[in-house]
Amino acid sequence: MTAGRVAVGLTSVYLIAFAANCLAEVSIESRPSPLEVTAADYQARVDADGCLSSLIVGGEQFLDPSVSISRGSYFFRGGALKLPKIAQPEQDVIVAKGSEVAVEYRFADDQMSWVLNNSSDTQLVFFLVFASEVSAVRNTSGEIVAASINEQTDRLTCFRGCSALKIEGLTKVWGPWQGPHQVGQVDLEPGEQKQLDFSLAKTSPEERDQIVSLQSVPPEAELTVLSPRPWQVFQRHSIDEGTILVSGRCQQAVETIEVRVLGESRSGPLPATWQSIGVVGGLHEFSARLGLPAGGWYQLEVQAKHEGQVVASELVEPFGVGEVFVGAGQSNSTNCGEIKTQQNSGMVASFSGEHWQLADDPQPGAADRSQGGSFWPAFGDALYEKYQVPIGVAVTGFGGTSVNQWQPDGTLFPWMMTRIHQLGPGGFRALLWHQGESDVEMDADEYYAKLRNVIVLSRAKAGWEFPWYVAQASYHNPDKLRFENVRSAQQRLWDDGIALAGPDTDVLTGDHRDLAGLGIHFSPKGLKAHGQMWAQLVTPYLDEVFQKTE
Numbered sequence: 001m002t003a004g005r006v007a008v009g010l011t012s013v014y015l016i017a018f019a020a021n022c023l024a025e026v027s028i029e030s031r032p033s034p035l036e037v038t039a040a041d042y043q044a045r046v047d048a049d050g051c052l053s054s055l056i057v058g059g060e061q062f063l064d065p066s067v068s069i070s071r072g073s074y075f076f077r078g079g080a081l082k083l084p085k086i087a088q089p090e091q092d093v094i095v096a097k098g099s100e101v102a103v104e105y106r107f108a109d110d111q112m113s114w115v116l117n118n119s120s121d122t123q124l125v126f127f128l129v130f131a132s133e134v135s136a137v138r139n140t141s142g143e144i145v146a147a148s149i150n151e152q153t154d155r156l157t158c159f160r161g162c163s164a165l166k167i168e169g170l171t172k173v174w175g176p177w178q179g180p181h182q183v184g185q186v187d188l189e190p191g192e193q194k195q196l197d198f199s200l201a202k203t204s205p206e207e208r209d210q211i212v213s214l215q216s217v218p219p220e221a222e223l224t225v226l227s228p229r230p231w232q233v234f235q236r237h238s239i240d241e242g243t244i245l246v247s248g249r250c251q252q253a254v255e256t257i258e259v260r261v262l263g264e265s266r267s268g269p270l271p272a273t274w275q276s277i278g279v280v281g282g283l284h285e286f287s288a289r290l291g292l293p294a295g296g297w298y299q300l301e302v303q304a305k306h307e308g309q310v311v312a313s314e315l316v317e318p319f320g321v322g323e324v325f326v327g328a329g330q331s332n333s334t335n336c337g338e339i340k341t342q343q344n345s346g347m348v349a350s351f352s353g354e355h356w357q358l359a360d361d362p363q364p365g366a367a368d369r370s371q372g373g374s375f376w377p378a379f380g381d382a383l384y385e386k387y388q389v390p391i392g393v394a395v396t397g398f399g400g401t402s403v404n405q406w407q408p409d410g411t412l413f414p415w416m417m418t419r420i421h422q423l424g425p426g427g428f429r430a431l432l433w434h435q436g437e438s439d440v441e442m443d444a445d446e447y448y449a450k451l452r453n454v455i456v457l458s459r460a461k462a463g464w465e466f467p468w469y470v471a472q473a474s475y476h477n478p479d480k481l482r483f484e485n486v487r488s489a490q491q492r493l494w495d496d497g498i499a500l501a502g503p504d505t506d507v508l509t510g511d512h513r514d515l516a517g518l519g520i521h522f523s524p525k526g527l528k529a530h531g532q533m534w535a536q537l538v539t540p541y542l543d544e545v546f547q548k549t550e
Contacts, residue, residue: 342361
């Protein structure tokens, strides 16, 4: 990085820098806040809360401070942390400090470095939220692909217009978040310091050609089926029956859409009969809800007819009618287990919010984009063995989070609610909550009130009274097996009828935990036991429901 001098005042004062024997200028203007940084290749702004909220490269804005709680770039714990103590210890440095975190911004003519410091006693994350117009990135294989990507990587190159921004020092990148936004993430352990290095450049002609090719829209198929999707599981409404949505569109005018479903239900083969679905005239769209026996996997055949002739056809498989569950909470509800696991039945699927897939770890859709193992494959396999119908899961949790971060004014509650709304009223059986380890110092009444708030408001916003299961979870390590304040609050939610009783996972000790029994997350043995415990708790409730619907 080029060295130089910076002065801050009520007017622009210049940093004189030498790079490749060329004179370059960087100015920082104070009003006294925000601080406006101007260089030959970029402009940046450090706001009064210490967050660098604007980074314009070649006239193109790369950060977005206005989506949800985003500040463009910020430390996160239950919201964006403020760093209001702003100083200039050196002429080319601006330091923004909060009570537990700090960022040291170093500026040069065509590059920057930010030193992130977590002086707290808990793990924190630092986010960069990129503008929605950042539509292409370079992945770990070196290819330019459409944003957003989800990868464990320490570097990311973003493209917008004719400008490129390269960042090194990340932990991972993920998205889309809150629409089309790509997010860069840095994980910092307690007391840890990390550095982000930024390089700014123009896109080459070859890179621009690749980006343009990504923006080319492929021709639409003559017949597009939007629902069902491959591997989708529809929630049954009785032990023997459920309803599926069949929808799609045609490119050309048709009078009739005919469909049939083939496969093996719980009670035997489905009849191979065709059914007609109405078409919305000028839009060439079709939509219908069809009753189906519980079971699967099934195959849907669709054919479009014009003047009595089949002009287009499509096939969707596999999908089924069975049991669907939403998961939420912290790391032991996501993919933080020691080793990735797989479902063994071939009958368990996961919903990411965008697609369905077989439920082999890592589970898609978790807010923390974790990449390890989970209890969900074992849970699904156990339920399939009992009920012989496909099992669907939708995982939304985020590791290391407090119940504070799940309040409705944060980002995790909307993440969870998005999945709930996507599945729709009656679209899943229950929500399974595993969280509490991060709140072992919280008063029991406070934890009870805050989790109760999440539960009650989630039902209100969903528009239906879906069941919540709450696990007992407070274990930290062999020396801290359980914390009664959290456990008593979780028990009280059961006793008051706010939630159903989930498993007591604090009993899973020793070789059920990772790091040879010293860790807080689960070993492969623990993941299997955890999943089976959840299945054993859910089964009596399902049996009771089925008795009432028979």
